[in-house]
Amino acid sequence: MSLRQYEYALAVAEAGSVTAAAELLHVAQPSMSQQIRGLERELGVQLFARTPTGLVPTVVGRAFLREAQVAVSASRRARATARAGADELTGELTVAVQMGFGTRQLPGALAALRRRYPRLEVTVFEEQSSAELDRLCGKGVLDLALMAACERTPADAHRLGEEEFVVVLGDGCAQLAADRVELRDLGGEPWVRFDRDSALDGVLLSVLRENDLTPVTAARVSQTATAVRWAAHGLGVTLVPASAVPQGYEHLVRPASPSVFQPVIAVLRQEAGPAETALLELLREENWSESRSPSASGSASLSAVS
Template structure:
């Protein structure tokens, strides 16, 4: 078995066909088919089953692909470390963020990283479910993740960057906009725009509502903070999001809350991190994480 075969199998699983996978990796389709068949012969199992919608991994194929992804990620990190020089860094860096964390800070740090190392390939994704982030970390897929709590002990090294304060987003003309800070108990009769039930953001909101004796009406559930803010701004209901997740143009509809709601931001970094992870961690430390929520004048 070879890493190239692992990469081919992962591409087939992602694209659903050998032809599309070959195009993705810029290789000849017959060569890829031969490599996949050779891999299955060596393993003695079928990795893919043909369905009307394309090729899908078998049960044993899914198990194999999980380990193949770990091996390919480790090889990429090893190549990046080996090729790192004083003024250059190549390879791939995989970064994940728990949805709502570092919405403003992470792009700034990544932009600075790309300016330092223009040949470094960075893949970033946002994950609402903290359990899924932990699963990816255990599989060794992630190089660095922003989370609200440290990973399983010994898995990654946690670095506390600061805290994200949450704010309530109100519709235009809402009477509570006249206040500098909104008491949560004053929102007892408000409808709420909430998040997917298994997301960390909805977990925060669920705890806040419970702790303040609120039993709200849920009018909508969304999967993105920007969607929640926009819908709240149009008067569908109120919502609670990290302050840095409020898009430009909506700050005048935002108010901090009392009691204060916040959560820590932890950078989870692989033990023995390479130069790319170390550089990004330092850039994240330079970002502002604990600044007070600024209020725009009420128009």
Template sequence: MSLRQFEYALAVAEEGSVTAAAERLHVAQPSMSQQIRGLERELGVDLFARTPTGLVPTVVGRAFLREAEAAVSAARRARATARAGADELVGELTVAVQMGFGTRQLPGALSALRRRFPRVEVTVFEEPSSAELERLCRRGVVDLALMAACERTPADAHHLGDEEFVVVLGAGHPQLAADRVELRELEGESWVRFDRDSALDGVLLEVLRDNELAPATAARVSQTATAVRWAAHGLGVTLVPASAVPHRDEHLVRPVLPAVSQPVIAVVRSSAGPAETALLEFLRQETWPEPTPSSPTS
């Protein structure tokens, strides 16, 4: 087995066909097909099943691809470290963020990283599930993650600050007259909620339960920006991290009583390289709110 075969298998899984994967990687299609078949022969299993919509990883294939992804990521980091000179770093950095966290702080930190290491390519993605984010960290798939909680050691996990959660109300909502909204005053409201396995929906459910409110659902969405936009248009109220609210909608936002906040923890991979170390330092230099007292979800 080779890393090239791992990369080919990952590309096929992402594209759903050998032809599309070969085009993406600028490889001849027959050569890629031969490499995939050779990998399957060596493993003694079928990695992909043919379906009407394309090639889909088998159960065994999915397990293999998770390990292949970790191996390819590790190899890329090793290449980047080997190529690093005194003033230059070349490679890739993968950053995962719990949905809604660090929206205001991450762009500044990434801009500073870009100035320090202009040849480092950064991939950032939001992960709604805190459990999946923790799994990705444990498997070494990501180089740095921002999350609310983790089981890593203090050497891996760094508390940057706290995210205060705020309620977003529609224009003309009577609670906009208050500086802070008591959650019990929202009894009878419908909520714009998030996907059922989302960490944000878990926060909302806990807050509603603690304040003896029923989780009436107006709609479910997958992104904080969508939740804010729909709440601003009066579809229902929503609860999101304050930093996830666009400036244009800040007039429709109110802190809540009791206060709701979660810690923001930066988790770096073991044996962090210079890019991860620099990004962590730039994140520390950003402005993070202090812990909010009386938070039921901290």
């Protein structure tokens, strides 16, 4: 088995067909087909099943691809580190963010990183589940992650600041007349919530329980921007990270009382290379306290910092 075969298999899983994967990697389709068949023969398993919508990984294939991704990521990091010079850092950097975190700060840091290392390729994705994010960190798949809590050592986990959670109200709601929203005044209000395994829904539930509120679920969504828009249209109130509020909806946002915030922790992979180390320093230079409001009646921190 070779890393090239791993890369081919990962490309097929992403593209859904050998032909599309070959075009993506600029490889001849017959050559890629031969490599995939050779990999399956050597492993003694079927990695992909043919369906009406294309090739999809089998159960065994999905397990193999998870480990293949770890191996390919490690190889890319090794090549990038070996080629790193004063201004010639190349390779791929994989960054994951807990849903809603760093929406204002991460783009500026990444733009500065690209200006410093223009040949560096950066992949960023948001993850709803904090448990999955921590698992990916432990597997070595991620170069850097932004999250609220982790079990890593202080050498790998770096606190950047705090992310305040704010209440989003419907246009014309009476509570908009106040500077802050008393959470206990929201009893009986319907809520726009998040997917059940989402860290954001965990925050919302914790806040409601701490304020003796029973949630009435109006809807569940996957994205913070969707929750804000639906709340703005009067479907229900919602609670989101302040930095995740889309432009144009700021007039419908109020700090909560008691205030709600979570720490923002940057977690580096073990034996971090120059790219992720540079990104960490750029993130430190960003303002992580601009969205926090003075506490009107105390504050509630939902996660301890490791």
